Amino acid sequence: MFIGVYNYTVLLTYLGVTSAVIGMVEAMNGNFRTAILCLLICGLCDMFDGTVARTRKNRTTDEKRFGVQIDSLCDVICFGVFPAIIGLCLCPINVFTVLCSVFFVLAGVIRLAYFNVQEQSREETGDGKREYYLGMPITMSALIMPAVALVTAIDKVSWAYLYPTCLAIVGVLNISRFRVKKPYLVGLLCIAAIGAVVFFLAFRYGGSITCLKGANLGSNV
Secondary structure (H helix, E strand, O other): OOOOOOOHHHHHHHHHHHHHHHHHHHHHOOOHHHHHHHHHHHHHHHHHHHHHHHOOOOOOHHHHHHHHHHHHHHHHHHHHHHHHHHHHHHOOOEHHHHHHHHHHHHHHHHHHHHHHHHHHHHHHHOOOOOOEEEOOOHHHHHHHHHHHHHHOOOOOOOOOOHHHHHHHHHHHHHOOOOEEEOOOHHHHHHHHHHHHHHHHHHHHHHHHOOOOHHHOOOOEO
């Protein structure tokens, strides 16, 4: 009846992008605790969506390709646009904040497009499992940016530009050429444990995160 894939293999991917949209709405309404909790949920969904998809042994080639494409498209929203929207809602709206946000999103798009090309080449050459990533995976923003948002709750004037600065740094790391070993079970469990700690801190102290626009130290765009 509809185009696309709707079986359980893409359920977590769709749930992640749903959480991102809800989180962006919450950020625009000033509910930053809910927003960063949604970002963490996006990270959790992405962590296991590939594992869930691989449990279906009879996937067609088109279904596998669809899975790669939809995962990257949703990653753009969840880990590119979503963290930038939080920053634009949280921080002073000036040239610096906007440029950092634009660069972060652009770096994420470039990284994901590059990954899709490399993934297609790997499948065509039959190189087997990927052992390393080039640069920091974009999904790490689901851990880093909530932690940064929590830090801004300490002193909103002093940390007014911390979040956009970190967006720019993460963007650089996303498109850099250093090698990162792909995490498997142990690595994923460690990341999940860190995520659980950040989730607890966000739930406990996220209500202290307030809009930093009153700490605007630069000229507005």
